[in-house]
Amino acid sequence: MTAQIVTRFAPSPTGFLHIGGARTALFNWLYARGRGGKFLLRIEDTDRERSTEPAVAAILDGLQWLGLTWDDLPVYQFARARRHQEIAQSLLASGHAYRCYCTPTELDAMREAARAQGRPPVYDGTWRDRDSKLAPPGVKPSIRFKSPRTGETVIDDQVQGRVIFKNESLDDLIILRSDGNPTYNLSVVVDDHDMGITHIIRGDDHLTNAARQSQIYAAMGWTRPVFAHVPLIHGPDGAKLSKRHGALGVDAYRDMGYLPVALRNYLIRLGWSHGDDEFISAEQMLKWFDLPAIGRSPARFDFLKLANVNGYYMRVAPDTDLIAALREMLPNSADHADLASRMTDADWTRLLGAMPGLKERAKTLVELMASAGYLFAVRPLAMEPEAQKLLGPDGKAALQGALNVLEVATVWQAPALEAAMKTHAEAAGLKLGKLAQPLRAALTGRATSPGIFDVLVSLGRDEALARIRDQAV
């Protein structure tokens, strides 16, 4: 039997869950869930200055919104500091670590000097073999890992392939600060080991860390997990993703009106593919996703494609699902929060009725709401300039003709209304467009809208007739 796969997502709670983190989490989640494994969460909150409780909440919230549920309770790294210290001490005892009495000032000077001479700015090993008895008085030592000076450290990465580091290029990293607190590379190794992580899938900015961490695993005699370092997402200009690009929190994508299912689909296709498949269901993702298929070059974030994917998922989504998504996101929407707070149950029902016509005309929920504005507009409607143009003398005449027909309509349903209007148009020698456009203007205040008969129905007989009368005079 093969051991169960255990992956983890390990964000540091210094901000929201950004889009790159969301993709990393998605990959970890898919890999574990697709193979009957576990997906764990670890909050790397050892930076006490920058870690915040709201950030933790935002990250958990973002993961949940994306549907990336984790197993067990999240592990808080800071709470495990004592365990990390223990390991540091055992490394010291086994000769795999040593005390370093260099001060930060000295280290800065060392790096400056190295840089000035064109050498790599690394620790020179001053205290590696020096007797602690020579320690300057009053200096609290940090503890450094004694990394091998010769040979190579090889990472057989599931994404990057075999990556070889010469050990001489890796310096002795600090594992315990002079104040006794553990540092990242130690904590990560200890936690991943203790949590039973079998596969580490993370951003490739950690690739060199993998080499150093690998050495710690070796020193402790622990088995190494499998590594997979995925390329970072870049902005449209090819540079690192920044806030003005798309390095927003996933909450921002939610508020912009994207569906979690669409974001997931877009994210998985960024740097990963399965033949020519574009729209991939959750089941297919779980079945198909694998590490070696992840590309090694960084992908650029493309809002237009995200919008296209989102539009697709909106079109195929059940209307009630869209209503539910809207109810969740609208209060946070900059443009529509106000409207949302005023909407009655009747308004929501009306919106649901108009949904088939609305959803195929929008790329995001925000766009959808913008085009649904006519449903909630108050008489007499404000006319957009393009709509006003449709209400000239000819338009008003057409409107009056339509009104005569509609007022006597017995069945207020789209097919019946359409039949009645077509008959009327033929009798009057008008093209349907000459009738529909003024109607559209009168009913919505705009020159574009969902199908005009659907608009009539979703507005309801009384409101629709009233709006037409407003403009027919």
Add this chain to the structure above:
RNA sequence: GCUCCCUUCGUCUAUCGGUUAGGACGCGAGAUUUUCAUUCUUGAAAGACGGGUUCGACUCCCGUAGGGAGCGCCA
């Protein structure tokens, strides 16, 4: 500066030595249509450059150029 990684249409990608280099987004044209969309048809659009290896390279190797990541008592 040093270490590591990357390089197919504008963008996301397929190809795993032999293809008219395929798909998707976006863009152009056309069809459908009551507007706008949707949908359908269709067009333009790519192997960074230079050397090898090979009967044959987008695919393998080397170099160049360009891009990225890392080099903290941050994570």
